Amino acid sequence: MPYIHELPGWPMFRWDQTAVADTLAAVRFRQGRLIGQMEELGFSLRSEAMLRTLTEDVLKSSEIEGEILDRNQVRSSVARRLGLDVGGLVPTDRDVEGVVEMTLDATQNYRHALTSERLFGWHAALFPTGRSGMRRIAVGMWRDDRSGPMQVVSGPLGRERVHFEAPKATRIAMEMAGFLAWFNREPGTDPVPVDPVLKAGIAHLWFVTIHPFEDGNGRIARAIADMQLARSEHSSQRFYSMSAQIRRERRTYYDNLEAAQKGDIDITVWLTWFLACLSRAFDSTETILAHVLAKARFWEMHADRTFNDRQRDMLNRLLDGFDGKLTSSKWAVIEKCSADTALRDINDLVERGILARDPGGGRSTSYSLVDVDFG
Numbered sequence: 049m050p051y052i053h054e055l056p057g058w059p060m061f062r063w064d065q066t067a068v069a070d071t072l073a074a075v076r077f078r079q080g081r082l083i084g085q086m087e088e089l090g091f092s093l094r095s096e097a098m099l100r101t102l103t104e105d106v107l108k109s110s111e112i113e114g115e116i117l118d119r120n121q122v123r124s125s126v127a128r129r130l131g132l133d134v135g136g137l138v139p140t141d142r143d144v145e146g147v148v149e150m151t152l153d154a155t156q157n158y159r160h161a162l163t164s165e166r167l168f169g170w171h172a173a174l175f176p177t178g179r180s181g182m183r184r185i186a187v188g189m190w191r192d193d194r195s196g197p198m199q200v201v202s203g204p205l206g207r208e209r210v211h212f213e214a215p216k217a218t219r220i221a222m223e224m225a226g227f228l229a230w231f232n233r234e235p236g237t238d239p240v241p242v243d244p245v246l247k248a249g250i251a252h253l254w255f256v257t258i259h260p261f262e263d264g265n266g267r268i269a270r271a272i273a274d275m276q277l278a279r280s281e282h283s284s285q286r287f288y289s290m291s292a293q294i295r296r297e298r299r300t301y302y303d304n305l306e307a308a309q310k311g312d313i314d315i316t317v318w319l320t321w322f323l324a325c326l327s328r329a330f331d332s333t334e335t336i337l338a339h340v341l342a343k344a345r346f347w348e349m350h351a352d353r354t355f356n357d358r359q360r361d362m363l364n365r366l367l368d369g370f371d372g373k374l375t376s377s378k379w380a381v382i383e384k385c386s387a388d389t390a391l392r393d394i395n396d397l398v399e400r401g402i403l404a405r406d407p408g409g410g411r412s413t414s415y416s417l418v419d420v421d422f423g
Contacts, residue, residue, distance in 0.1 A: 049310055053215045053257055057313040059226065061250060064316045068246070071323045075245060078330045079281065085337075086287050094285065095132050097340045100368075101286045101333075102126045102155075106147050109270050109291035112298055117144055119371070126152070136361045146173035147267070154271040155286055158278035161232045164224060170268055171261050180263040190224070191262040193217040198259050211306050214259035223258045227251075231272070244280030248273045249322035250315070257309055270294070277326075287336070293329035301325075342420055343367040353400070358383040359393050363402070366417050373406065373414035 052058060086094055103123045110117050124137040125148040140148075150170040160166075172188040179185065191198060198214040215223060231251055235244060242250070256269040270291050278284055294301045300321070308318040346367060355363065362379060372378075380390035394415060397403040406414045 051213060051257075052309050052311060052313065053223075055313055059223075059254060060313060061254075061315050062313055063246075063319050064314070067316050068319050068323060071320060071327070072243060072245065075323050075327050075330075076243075078327060079245070082287060082330055082333060083281060083283065083285075086285070089340075093340055093344055095130075096343065097287055097336055098285055099123065099127055099130070099132055099134065100336050100340065101289050102130075102148075102151065104292045104336075105274070105286065105289040106144075106151050107292075108289060108295035109151070109267050110147060112270075112291065112295050112301075113266055117147065122148060123368070135357075135364055142176040143174075146176050149173045150268070150271055151274070154275040155278045156284045158275050158284060162228055162272065162275065164228065167224075167260075167268065170271065171264055174264045174267060185262040190220045190260050191217055198262075200259075211302075212257075212259075212309050214257070220258065220260045224260055227254055227258060230254075231276070244276065245323070245326070246319060248276035248280065249319045251276050252322070253305070253308055253315060253318055256305065288329045288333045290326060290329050292332060293325050297325060297328075339367075339369070346417075346420055350402070356393065358385060358389075359397060362393075363397075363417075367420070374403075374416070375412070375414050 086097065089097070103119065103126050106122045106126070107117055107119060118141075120136070120138050121140040121144045123134075125140045125145055126132075127134045127137060129148060129152055150173050153166075153170065168188040175185060175187045178187050186192065193216060197216070199210050200212040200214075201208040201210050203209045230238075231247075252269050252273040255272055256265055259265045261268065273290060274286070277290065278286070304318055304321045308315055311317070343364075346363075358379075362374070362383060365382070366374065376387060376390045376394055379385075379394060380387045383390065383393075385393075394403060398405065398415070401418055403415045404418045406416055408414070
């Protein structure tokens with residue numbers, strides 16, 4: 049069975065406009081309502097929501113590829129690059145900085161043309177050491193086929209299953225020139241009008257099918273889709289994460305990609321799934337908004353109270369979603385203080401009714417926030 053890029057009509061995609069019309073209209077309505085809802089928030093709450101969204105986007109896009117980044121490092125990198133005045137910032141590794149740099153360049157600079165040089169910069173940012181894991185790769189340039197055809201495979205060595213084989217390396221320059229020319233067209237100049245949200249789904253599939261780099265194609269494809277979604281909204285403010293939703297639907301995501309790449313030029317099924325996934329990403333925004341509002345309510349409730357810097361930082365960490373259970377030993381490590389100081393800080397918050405001891409006790413005593421409703 050030929051792959052989609054081997055078919056005579058490639059890459060002149062077609063789809064059933066009637067089949068996607070209702071879903072597209074619903075997505076566009078929700079998109080507009082979400083932007084309006086966020087605009088009603090104050091600047092600080094919008095900034096907090098955007099910080100949460102972009103942090104989640106970076107983390108989950110990497111998780112899809114099996115790479116786990118440190119949440120605090122990602123949050124710190126995003127906050128610094130956006131110039132947000134938040135506490136608890138930590139030093140960040142080069143690989144974290146690179147993913148954040150790519151994500152923010154795609155969404156904050158969405159008006160700028162997407163060029164091969166810009167893509168090379170993104171790729172170099174993703175792989176600052178020139179390696180993917182233990183393997184040295186070609187960075188900041190199109191792939192070649194010196195190690196054989198580019199294939200997406202799974203399964204143990206010797207029994208691999210080939211899910212997809214990309215176009216030959218000799219085709220990449222021509223394929224990418226066509227893709228970039230299409231992607232950078234001004235709205236309304238396409239021979240056949242394409243809704244900007246649909247264009248995000250098409251761009252994702254088109255780029256990842258060309259598979260122009262030795263590694264990192266999935267993350268870059270998702271950044272390109274985010275860039276196009278920002279263009280569809282005429283806004284660099286991000287309040288939902290397509291990557292986070294794709295991470296939740298990872299198996300279905302790969303199944304739909306494989307089916308589209310082994311199908312014909314009609315990509316109706318892929319676009320239908322993409323739009324539905326985007327709609328479900330909007331659902332998750334309600335969770336982000338609930339956390340942001342709960343955090344704001346917490347600090348408003350305690351506006352007349354005094355906290356030391358360690359307490360304020362740790363309370364913000366708990367409000368942002370602390371990993372695991374909070375213990376005095378964790379407090380001491382995170383806040384770089386003695387165990388006695390950590391326990392005094394905690395006991396003070398317990399006495400004030402802000403923290404409560406979890407069931408259990410002894411050396412394993414842990415603590416949680418009291419009466420914080422995240423919705």
